[in-house]
Amino acid sequence: MPNKGTKVYCPNCRKFTICRALSPTKAGKPKAQRWYKTDHRDISWFRRARACSSCESLFLTAEIDERILEELIALRTNLAKKNLAIVGHVRSTRPWLVRTEDVPRELAEEFIRRTAWWHTHSSGSPVRAPKHSDRIYRSHHGWTIDFGANSFLVGKAISRCSIEINKFIDGSISGNLQEIVDLKKKLIMHIRGAVANNNQDEYAGYYSLTGPDMMFGAQSIDVEDGANFIIQKSGINELICP
Ligand SMILES: [Zn+2]
Known part of the structure; x- marks a missing residue:
């Protein structure tokens, strides 16, 4: 495989690898590349199918305003905080989820x-x-x-x-x-x-x-x-x- 193409993050290899750009139809998606969510018009992106030259896996990428990603990260952090409070309750009411410590x-x-x-x-x-x-x-x-x-x-x-x-x-x-x-x-x-x-x-x-x-x-x-x-x-x- 010639080393041709842009390095993109491959979700399968979990690193940046050379990935060929393909038509979304190769991933079984419609040909159209410009998309938006009808109920969130600011979430608009350019879709590409990519084929990793290392592992040959095929995945879709979305070229999007980075601020949307910042928002996603903030929401994830917020969600994790909320879950942390719930987890305390879940474990304290279900002792079998907690490892029985047999080491003195x-x-x-x-x-x-x-x-x-x-x-x-x-x-x-x-x-x-x-x-x-x-x-x-x-x-x-x-x-x-x-x-x-x-x-x-x-x-x-x-x-x-x-x-x-x-x-x-x-x-x-x-x-x-x-x-x-x-x-x-x-x-x-x-x-x-x-x-x-x-x-x-x-x-x-x-x-x-x-x-x-x-x-x-x-x-x-x-x-x-x-x-x-x-x-x-x-x-x-x-x-x-x-
Ligand atoms: Zn890969």
């Missing part, structure tokens, strides 16, 4: 004491920040700690690690013992997967690392520390490895 608070606190760092200390080197453990609270995700615009879901991280530890233990009695280094990699992924944004919306992927650290502004959680802590606490060191 002391364990969650110890995890934070052993993994939290502060990166702008006057010494110039990162220092451990055990006092963060005082800030743990219970959200619908279970034990949670906020770091600026993100929340680390420490209860979920430990809980998912415990499932992994149990797989390791089951393996040891079926003669199928994993290497500790492989277990550690899996634990690290569970820790990196337990982060939410400031709306308490858990990220679908894994939080990025800087060295061994998930950086939250000047704060961090060291995922190596986290995996080592879980392994040390789990007692699996007592198992006999070949």
Whole structure:
């Protein structure tokens, strides 16, 4: 495919890619390209069908006065605020929607004491920040700690690690013992997967690392520390490895 055409945001690739402009008829729409909403005449746009050269998906775009987009964003923000109030009521009246926390608070606190760092200390080197453990609270995700615009879901991280530890233990009695280094990699992924944004919306992927650290502004959680802590606490060191 020649690299010909304008870069446009492809909703499937979720990035700007070269997209060919096509007639709307290619997307099964009428040929006309100038549209408006009869009950909102200011919402008038120029329609194009676009074909992404990366993923070949076909989508429609609307060339429109940007102020309409600003209005959309303001409305979205407003709607989110209204829903936030409703969500509080919905969850408080339906306990089954809230995760039952089975990780003891002391364990969650110890995890934070052993993994939290502060990166702008006057010494110039990162220092451990055990006092963060005082800030743990219970959200619908279970034990949670906020770091600026993100929340680390420490209860979920430990809980998912415990499932992994149990797989390791089951393996040891079926003669199928994993290497500790492989277990550690899996634990690290569970820790990196337990982060939410400031709306308490858990990220679908894994939080990025800087060295061994998930950086939250000047704060961090060291995922190596986290995996080592879980392994040390789990007692699996007592198992006999070949
Ligand atoms: Zn695409």
